[in-house]
Amino acid sequence: MMATIHCLGTGLVGSYVVRYLSERGHLIHAYDLDPSRVEGLRNVNTHRVDQNFSVEDISSAEGSLALNMLPGAIGSVWTRALGERFPTIIDLSFSEITPNTSFLEADKIGTRILWDVGIAPGLSNMLASYAVRKMGNLSSLKIYVGGNPTEPIGEWKYMAPFSPTDVLEEYTRPARILRNGLLEVVPAITDRHIIEVPGYGRMEGFLTDGLRSLIETLPCSDMYEYTVRWPGHIQRFLDEVGDGSFDQEAAIQAWEHDDETPEFTWLMVQAVSEEGEVMAWNLIDEGGKDGHSMARTTGLVTAICTEILIENEDVVPPGVHPPEALPDYAVSRIITEMKSHGVIIDGPEIDL
Incomplete structure (x- = not known):
């Protein structure tokens, strides 16, 4: 049709x-x-x-x-x-x-x-909701997502797979999470930790405001979404914002997507039921002739x-x-x- x-x-x-x-x-x-x-x-x-x-x-x-x-x-x-x-x-x-x-x-x-x-929000929501339909109420839901160069290139170790202004908003908008069944609003880029990304090695995850509708629609005690970057990227952002040297226009230009640079997108959704049953999905894409991976x-x-x-x-x-x-x-x-x-x-x- x-x-x-x-x-x-x-x-x-x-x-x-x-x-x-x-x-x-x-x-x-x-x-x-x-x-x-x-x-x-x-x-x-x-x-x-x-x-x-x-x-x-x-x-x-x-x-x-x-x-x-x-x-x-x-x-x-x-x-x-x-x-x-x-x-x-x-x-x-x-x-x-x-x-x-x-x-x-x-x-x-x-x-x-x-x-x-x-992809996230989006496919991540669909998978999380399916997990609830199969397993019942969740004790925890963790979502990791990131679009990055395949190697930590350049001073920022990053290039933006979508609008750089939206990336900046992601870094500054407070993150909504669920902890012990209660809504909490925490600063973005908190709960930083190293995570092993299959095929790529150690990367860094940090909280961002990606749960959105899931907070209200899914029965779950603890719920978090993390953005994933190469180590060093977000620390530079925090350092420059902290000392007043961050230049938004320069960052937007530096993060501009380069079609010639190899890149990939990773999504992981892990749902754990109240009985301890686990359902997890991993998505990896390195793009193709029809477009880069995040697009x-x-x-x-x-x-x-x-x-x-x-x-x-x-x-x-x-x-x-x-x-x-x-x-x-x-x-x-x-x-x-x-x-x-x-x-x-x-x-x-x-x-x-």
């Missing part, structure tokens, strides 16, 4: 989603300040916009589906604006203001919003969710839904299609 889809944002991840969906035969309208990454693609109409662009400027009333893949700083405003015009929205902006709090009337006007459908692991989840909604919009009812609301068959399809693109995912199969 082919559809007309309006895609806002054609950055590293957004451009992957546009390419994937257009190659599947969907007609795409792509909007960005600089849509050059997707210009000239078959089935893609690009729209170069300016800072004054608004939902009223969207060129065609055709289509019932819009994807918000804009940076988090402006994502919330756009999800609401799109939701008042289109009946189905997929929100990948990872905005601090989430649609489950900012668009409470979505169900009343018949709008469906599926949000945070990336395609994130973008594949988004694009496959898009097609699932096109085929059956009733997979979720009108209202605002996190990724863990998707049924098992959708999760199984996402994993199967990711594996078919060369993404390595080890762990329990999704029983249907």
Whole structure:
């Protein structure tokens, strides 16, 4: 079933989603300040916009589906604006203001919003929710995720696999965790520790605010999400912020993604039941001809969710839904299609 889809944002991840969906035969309208990454693609109409662009400027009333893949700083405003015009929205902006709090009337006007459908948040939520369905209430949930160069290169030992401004927000936004069943808000970049990443060796994990909807939807006593970097990266960030020498613009430039630099994405989800049973998944990807690892692991989840909604919009009812609301068959399809693109995912199969 082919559809007309309006895609806002054609950055590293957004451009992957546009390419994937257009190659599947969907007609795409792509909007960005600089849509050059997707210009000239078959089935893609690009729209170069300016800072004054608004939902009223969207060129065609055709289509019932819009994807918000804009940076988090402006994502919330756009999800609401799109939701008042289109009946189905997929929100990948990872905005601090989430649609489950900012668009409470979505169900009343018949709008469906599926949000945070990336790798983590996103696939991580789906796996954690599946673990609860199989094992019951959890005593602990730990999620580790990071997109990094395969070796600690350069002064920062890092390059950003998505918007560097969103990376900075990740480092500064307080992290919400569950401890002993209670919500705690702690500073980001705390609980730092070394973790062994399969195939890559010792890396460093630290708390960031990636749990989001899971805090409210999953019965679990202790819940944490950690971002993973090469040792030395986050210490330099803390040192420069601490002594006042941190230059945001210089850091953004230094972290810019380089297509020629080998890189990888790692995700680990470990769920432990109240009876001590463990379910764990490991995902590794080093990218391919179709895109770098974070773009395609994130973008594949988004694009496959898009097609699932096109085929059956009733997979979720009108209202605002996190990724863990998707049924098992959708999760199984996402994993199967990711594996078919060369993404390595080890762990329990999704029983249907």
